[in-house]
Amino acid sequence: MKKFSKKNCFEGMVQGIFLLLGLVTVGCVLLVTIYLVIAGIPAIRKIGFIEFLFGRTWESTSAEPSYGILPFILTSIYGTAGAVAIGVPIGFLTAVCLAKTAPKGVRKIVESAVSLLAGIPSVVYGLTGMLVLVPGIRRLFHVPDGASLLAAVIVLAVMILPSIIKVSVTALDAVPKEYEDASLALGATPIETYFRVSVPAARSGIAAAVVLGIGRAVGEAMAVMMVSGNVANMPGLIQSVRFLTTAVASEMSYASGLQRQALFSIALVLFLFIMLINASMNFFLKGRKEE
Amino acid sequence: MSDIITVRDMCLWYGNHQALSNIHIQIPEKSITALIGPSGCGKSTFLKSLNRMNDLVPDVRITGDIRYKGIDILGASVDVNELRREIGMVFQKPNPFPMSIYDNVAYGPRTHGIRNRAKLDQIVEQSLRDAAIWDEVKDRLQKNALGLSGGQQQRLCIARALAVKPAVLLMDEPTSALDPIATSKIEDLCTQLKDTYTIVMVTHNMQQAVRISDWTAFFLLGELIECGDTETMFSTPKDQRTEDYITGRFG
Structure with a gap:
């Protein structure tokens, strides 16, 4: 009986490890998504949503930079x-x-x-x-x-x-x-x-x-x-x-x-x-x- | 009654394996001919030779003579697609296309160049009526055919085969995948259809052969053992092997 429960314990552990490894993938996706949203929002706010998405000129390095990504x-x-x-x-x-x-x-x-x-x-x-x-x-x-x-x-x-x-x-x-x-x-x-x-x-x-x-x-x-x-x-x-x-x-x-x-x-x-x-x-x- | 198909001296090989040897048989017009015999005896192979569906199997070789209305269908000059329009086929497992009921039936006529909507409507209705399924599907012609029950699907497949106006219908165990009620509907349908069409049917079910066929051919190990009218064959078989099979001693 004891041996049996040991086996069960092992099964549970292995399943736990698999679940953990599976969660790594999910975690990566979440991490990338959250990071992109956090990192991507500020510039859009500063430049302006319309200006950013529909601006026709991208001059990021000029003295008066313009950040339009429509092109x-x-x-x-x-x-x-x-x-x-x-x-x-x-x-x-x-x-x-x-x-x-x-x-x-x-x-x-x-x-x-x-x-x-x-x-x-x-x-x-x-x-x-x-x-x-x-x-x-x-x-x-x-x-x-x-x-x-x-x-x-x-x-x-x-x-x-x-x-x-x-x-x-x-x-x-x-x-x-x-x-x-x-x-x-x-x-x-x-x-x-x-x-x-x-x-x-x-x-x-x-x-x-x-x-x-x-x-x-x-x-x-x-x-x-x-x-x-x-x-x-x-x-x-x-x-x-x-x-x-x-x-x-x-x-x-x-x-x-x-x-x-x-x-x-x-x-x-x-x-x-x-x-x-x-x-x-x-x-x-x-x-x-x-x- | 004249014979619509005559087969003489036909042999068939799959690679080096001879599946049929020296088949001689006549198929009388406007009647039901049942092909019986144990599994692997070559009856389905024989059936598929009649509309050249065996061409799709690699390494098939046929010798001898198969004539449909006097034309040698094994000849090189035969238009296989035209032949298959004349000699339709219903398969063991109901196999409607994954499209609407209407499109299933209209598939054949469209393939053969009929585009006129009114004409198609008329063919579809007539075919469905002839296959005794019109009343069950007339309100849902545009629904997917895969939603029908097995028995309905098989009658739809018969309607689809009828829509190209064939002369002969080959049926490869058309009821083996169906329940008894659906089976009896198909059997009733077959006895109606034989007024207009010649039916050649492979069946594993001897009662079915007795119930609906006019003629029976018994195959064993690639040979045609005996053929003749169904009543005589089942009451007084000439060959001992036929008797053993129909009385259930093997097979």
């Missing part, structure tokens, strides 16, 4: 939208091809390539973009500097491909074969079957894949910093621009005072964006469970 917000939105516009069709069709039409050998090769793409460090993406895209754009559009929103969009589009492809393939693989059989037995061709039965049946998973891609694009800093020119302009396609992420990263090392506080506020805005994206992803995944 960054718009750049992040445009950049992400552009990456999604290019990356989603490619990723989605690749996923359909891999999950449904590709021969086993091809699927294996492409899937390992996709995994590899996911594993490439973002600084390498940035470097490749710098060496290939930036000069290419400079020559193509005859502009003095090819580092631009367009270059960032292309780099981001490639970077979000792996998450879109992987999650979509998983969703498409999970479509019961019975649905496809039923469609084929009605005389539909395989392609009709994939697009009219399999894809609709996997739509919440595919939507989650797109949202995941958006999250990745919004949060990326290193690669876009290297190819976007990093100038606080209002966004234009072949204009040097600065993203929310890069705005924080590029000035943090030397910022002080209100400038430093404003950078925290930018981080807070970025954080809210990511929260919104996560919430919508949960919404889509919940939809999948209900189906």
